[in-house]
Amino acid sequence: xxGTLHMKPTSPIRKEKLKHGxxxxxxxxxxxxxxxxxxxxxxxxxxxxxxxxxxGGTPIAERIRHIFLTSDGITTMTxxxxxxxxxxxxxxxxxxxxxxxxxxxxxxxxxxxxxxxQGYRGGIDLALIHQLNRVVTGGLTPDLTFILDLPPEIGxxxxxxxxxxxxxxxxxxxxxxxKVRKGYLSAAKADPDRVKLIDAAQSADTVHTAxxxxxxxxxxx
Ligand code: TMP
Numbered sequence: 001x002x003g004t005l006h007m008k009p010t011s012p013i014r015k016e017k018l019k020h021g022x023x024x025x026x027x028x029x030x031x032x033x034x035x036x037x038x039x040x041x042x043x044x045x046x047x048x049x050x051x052x053x054x055x056g057g058t059p060i061a062e063r064i065r066h067i068f069l070t071s072d073g074i075t076t077m078t079x080x081x082x083x084x085x086x087x088x089x090x091x092x093x094x095x096x097x098x099x100x101x102x103x104x105x106x107x108x109x110x111x112x113x114x115x116x117x118q119g120y121r122g123g124i125d126l127a128l129i130h131q132l133n134r135v136v137t138g139g140l141t142p143d144l145t146f147i148l149d150l151p152p153e154i155g156x157x158x159x160x161x162x163x164x165x166x167x168x169x170x171x172x173x174x175x176x177x178x179k180v181r182k183g184y185l186s187a188a189k190a191d192p193d194r195v196k197l198i199d200a201a202q203s204a205d206t207v208h209t210a211x212x213x214x215x216x217x218x219x220x221x
Pocket of ligand 1: 053054055083108109110111112113114115117118169170
């Protein structure tokens with residue numbers, strides 16, 4: 001699933017072999033700086049980028065996002081099934097067609113978020129989450145994932161400085177956010193080829209440079 005775009009001139013074999021776009025995802029605890037870094041990477045990679053997010057990315061999935069983020073009293077299993085429904089729509093309607101058109105798809109959160117939030121934070125069986133992820137994505141896995149890693153208390157402080165509105169998940173106790181971070185750290189450990197852990201406590205410029213370095217390493221593989 002690796003693309004022909006942005007190939008280094010020294011990679012002719014790779015260019016011939018590969019027919020699809022590149023699928024990059026960003027993950028992290030609340031306030032880790034994903035939005036900034038997603039936009040900076042998109043700007044650096046140029047016009048072939050399709051920028052999207054989960055839950056959301058298509059009109060139907062955005063409606064599910066609204067239910068997901070605003071429904072107090074929602075159970076974790078309902079969260080999981082809403083996210084799965086949104087992801088099924090998003091993958092089929094937007095992500096797969098964009099990859100088939102040789103685009104670089106950059107998605108703000110994807111399957112690892114479900115492991116971290118509904119699995120580690122919410123206590124749902126990880127095997128079930130992996131299985132559901134496989135079913136709704138049809139086995140599509142990101143080529144490269146950046147986890148912006150940060151102690152959640154710092155992320156939440158950053159968010160509180162910048163915003164007046166906090167959504168349902170941001171208002172949860174610190175302990176829940178710590179579990180999310182633990183989930184992300186274990187996702188990075190489980191799949192180091194795909195998942196790159198980036199220290200998000202550094203300046204935005206340094207984080208951006210680290211991301212670009214990993215991206216170029218990926219291209220030259
Ligand atoms: P955002 O704030 O990064 O846009 O993400 C929306 C929220 O959705 C965030 O609190 C994390 C949560 N989420 C999950 O709980 N599970 C998932 O699978 C995804 C994609 C997001």
